[in-house]
Amino acid sequence: MKIKIKYFAFYRDYFKKECEEIVLEKPLNVEDVFKMLLKSSPLKEKLLSSTLFAVNQEYVDKTHVLQEGDELIFVPPVSGG
Amino acid sequence: MQNRYEKQIKLSEIGEAGQKKLNAASVAVVGVGGLGNVIASYLAPAGVGRIKLIDGDSVELSNLHRQILFSEKDIKENKAHAMHKKIKELNSTISVESFPIHLQKNNIDKILSNVDIVVDGTDNFKTRFLINNFCKQNNKTWVYGSIDQWHGECAVFRSRGPCLNCIFPNIEEGLFQNCNESGVLGPSVGMVAMFQAQLVLQEILFPEGNQSFLYLIDTKNFEVSKIKIKKNKNCLNGRTSLPEISYNTYLNWKKKDKNIILLDIREREQYEKDALEGAEHLSYRSLLQSPDALKNYDKDKTYVLYCEKHLKTPFAKGVLEENGFKNVFILDQGYDTLRHCEECSNVAIKAPLSLRGVEDDVAIL
Numbered sequence: 390m391k392i393k394i395k396y397f398a399f400y401r402d403y404f405k406k407e408c409e410e411i412v413l414e415k416p417l418n419v420e421d422v423f424k425m426l427l428k429s430s431p432l433k434e435k436l437l438s439s440t441l442f443a444v445n446q447e448y449v450d451k452t453h454v455l456q457e458g459d460e461l462i463f464v465p466p467v468s469g470g
Numbered sequence: 471m472q473n474r475y476e477k478q479i480k481l482s483e484i485g486e487a488g489q490k491k492l493n494a495a496s497v498a499v500v501g502v503g504g505l506g507n508v509i510a511s512y513l514a515p516a517g518v519g520r521i522k523l524i525d526g527d528s529v530e531l532s533n534l535h536r537q538i539l540f541s542e543k544d545i546k547e548n549k550a551h552a553m554h555k556k557i558k559e560l561n562s563t564i565s566v567e568s569f570p571i572h573l574q575k576n577n578i579d580k581i582l583s584n585v586d587i588v589v590d591g592t593d594n595f596k597t598r599f600l601i602n603n604f605c606k607q608n609n610k611t612w613v614y615g616s617i618d619q620w621h622g623e624c625a626v627f628r629s630r631g632p633c634l635n636c637i638f639p640n641i642e643e644g645l646f647q648n649c650n651e652s653g654v655l656g657p658s659v660g661m662v663a664m665f666q667a668q669l670v671l672q673e674i675l676f677p678e679g680n681q682s683f684l685y686l687i688d689t690k691n692f693e694v695s696k697i698k699i700k701k702n703k704n705c706l707n708g709r710t711s712l713p714e715i716s717y718n719t720y721l722n723w724k725k726k727d728k729n730i731i732l733l734d735i736r737e738r739e740q741y742e743k744d745a746l747e748g749a750e751h752l753s754y755r756s757l758l759q760s761p762d763a764l765k766n767y768d769k770d771k772t773y774v775l776y777c778e779k780h781l782k783t784p785f786a787k788g789v790l791e792e793n794g795f796k797n798v799f800i801l802d803q804g805y806d807t808l809r810h811c812e813e814c815s816n817v818a819i820k821a822p823l824s825l826r827g828v829e830d831d832v833a834i835l
């Protein structure tokens with residue numbers, strides 16, 4: 390099953406790309422995918438709890454299970470002004 | 471005679487009636503840096519009738535590339551004062567007030583209580599959450615905006631809809647900063663600020679909107695994503711994140727909800743001598759001795775606690791919560807401070823209701 394992930398702000402710098410497509414072997418929820426992608430980060434729990442996730446332009450809980458063709462966005466808070 | 475607003479009045483959605491709404495509106499711009507410059511410089515010409523500008527910082531040379539209303543001769547001047555002059559030049563018919571201070575817990579009530587909409591020109595989440603919680607508690611709309619490098623965000627948070635704490639509940643300042651302060655181009659800041667200014671005007675003109683969105687603005691690739699957001703059920707209207715409320719907030723709540731109970735947890739003798747008007751008494755001592763002290767209290771009501779110095783209340787709140795009370799708040803100042811606060815002319819101090827009879831008897835004598 391294929392999904393698309395878009396990275397915003399901090400995550401674009403972190404992953405050094407704007408978006409990517411990944412293939413999931415089995416249905417996973419948002420948290421599973423996030424942790425899979427940030428596996429090496431010691432801050433992943435903290436980042437997870439302060440990040441907003443949207444699927445197909447709609448805010449979702451991190452337990453939301455992804456479907457074929459979904460577009461998931463990682464949105465960190467942005468603080469400057 | 472030419473009408474300065476004729477081009478916007480010509481819009482069928484606005485008309486004379488819409489212009490009247492703008493002229494009657496009161497908006498506070500918190501932070502008059504990059505975002506605040508552009509926001510204020512659009513709100514004033516549109517005829518927003520009353521504008522408050524709040525900023526404790528002074529103009530610096532390195533601000534000028536994005537804080538476009540400031541010029542070289544404004545350097546070292548306070549930003550709120552400098553902007554006050556600029557926007558009065560843009561529109562002399564509106565009323566402008568400037569506050570050369572940072573918005574804080576101890577001044578927020580005074581500055582924001584009589585505005586309709588608060589707009590965020592700040593650069594930190596501490597102030598944003600202060601605004602968020604104040605607006606939730608006082609049923610006000612606020613317009614969030616922020617930018618780092620190329621990426622901006624903005625949203626309208628209305629009192630009945632989701633709040634900043636619903637969508638970003640665990641923000642730690644600095645967690646998402648890569649290193650030092652990040653850079654930004656002037657127009658990127660302007661793009662986000664113009665979204666905010668437009669949202670403010672639309673909120674005044676068409677306040678009935680009920681769907682909420684977070685706008686993600688990629689100012690480099692010119693992409694905008696509109697994310698539908700909703701209330702987080704674990705965020706009790708911004709209340710859980712800030713269990714402390716001001717005396718003014720308590721008064722506002724009390725006006726809408728007669729069932730709110732103000733609880734004085736000092737010793738009985740202190741309460742009998744004098745107390746806040748309308749307060750009931752439940753001593754901290756009895757609360758610690760046994761939860762039986764709570765058996766006559768309704769767990770579903772909202773309670774606001776206070777003590778002498780704001781030291782015992784957090785523990786008392788804990789005891790109530792352990793016993794199933796869900797809506798427990800504490801006053802952010804103790805009775806000793808409130809009673810002696812010269813600016814708090816609205817703090818009503820009376821002998822408690824239970825003792826009024828005695829007082830009256832004395833008066834008759």
Ligand SMILES: [Zn+2]
Binds near residue numbers: 632637707
């Ligand atoms: Zn909320």
